[in-house]
Amino acid sequence: MKNRLRVLRAEREWSQADLAERLEVSRQTVNAIETGKFDPSLPLAFKLARLFETTIEAIFDDTAPPAVGPTVFGG
Amino acid sequence: MICGVNNAATRRYLYRFLTTMVFYVVFLFGAVWAFPRYHPTGAVAYLLAILPALPIIGGIVVVGLYLAEEKDEFQRTVLIQAMIWGIGATLSLTTAWGFLEVFKLVPHIELYLVFPLFCALTGVASGILKARYR
Numbered sequence: 001m002k003n004r005l006r007v008l009r010a011e012r013e014w015s016q017a018d019l020a021e022r023l024e025v026s027r028q029t030v031n032a033i034e035t036g037k038f039d040p041s042l043p044l045a046f047k048l049a050r051l052f053e054t055t056i057e058a059i060f061d062d063t064a065p066p067a068v069g070p071t072v073f074g075g
Numbered sequence: 076m077i078c079g080v081n082n083a084a085t086r087r088y089l090y091r092f093l094t095t096m097v098f099y100v101v102f103l104f105g106a107v108w109a110f111p112r113y114h115p116t117g118a119v120a121y122l123l124a125i126l127p128a129l130p131i132i133g134g135i136v137v138v139g140l141y142l143a144e145e146k147d148e149f150q151r152t153v154l155i156q157a158m159i160w161g162i163g164a165t166l167s168l169t170t171a172w173g174f175l176e177v178f179k180l181v182p183h184i185e186l187y188l189v190f191p192l193f194c195a196l197t198g199v200a201s202g203i204l205k206a207r208y209r
Contacts, residue, residue, distance in 0.1 A: 024146060024147075025146075025147045025148075025149065025150075026082070026147050026149070026150060028149065028150070028205070028208070028209075029147055029148070029149035029150065031208075031209070032149050032208045033149070037207075037208050038149050038152070038208060040148070040149075041148050044148060
C-alpha cells in the first residue's frame with residue numbers, strides 16, 4: 001500500500017535500520033512496507049502511527065493504486 | 076531459509092536446527108553401522124530403521140517453533156509463502172515422478188529424499204521472494 005514512510009523517516013533523519021530498530025523488526029521489513037510491497041498488520045500499523053505521533057490514515061493511502069510487486073502471492 | 080541472525084527467534088532456530096542435524100548424522104550413521112552387524116529383527120529393527128527420521132521430524136517442529144516465536148511478521152510471511160511454494164513444487168514433482176515410475180520410464184526414488192527436495196525448493200522460493208520484495 002502506498003505510504004509516506006520515506007518522508008516521515010527523512011523528516012527525522014532516520015535510516016531504514018533506525019526505524020527497524022524502533023519497531024523491533026528487520027530492515028528488510030521496513031523496506032518492504034515502505035516500497036508498498038508488504039502491508040503491515042494492524043498492530044504494526046498502530047505502532048508506526050504512535051512512533052510518528054500521527055494516525056494510520058496519515059501514513060497509509062488505501063485509495064492509491066497498489067505498488068508493483070508481490071503483495072500476497074506475487075499478485 | 077532465514078536471513079539475519081540479529082534476533083532471538085532466529086538464533087534459537089539455528090541452535091535447535093543444528094542440534095537436530097547433529098542427532099540426524101549420529102542416528103543415520105548408527106543405523107547404517109548397526110544394521111548389517113547385528114541383523115536386528117522385530118520391534119528393534121523397526122526402531123533402529125526409523126531412528127534417522129526422528130531428528131528430521133524434530134527439524135520440522137523446530138521450523139514450527141520458529142514461526143511461532145518470530146515477532147517480525149514480514150519474515151514470517153516470507154517463510155510461509157516460500158514453504159507454500161515449496162509444498163506445491165514438491166507435490167507436483169513427486170506426483171509427476173510417481174506416474175513416470177508406474178510406467179517404468181524413470182527409476183525409483185526413495186521417499187526419504189522428498190524432504191530434502193522440499194527444503195531445496197523452499198530455499199529457492201525464499202530467495203526469489205526476497206528478491207521480489209527488495
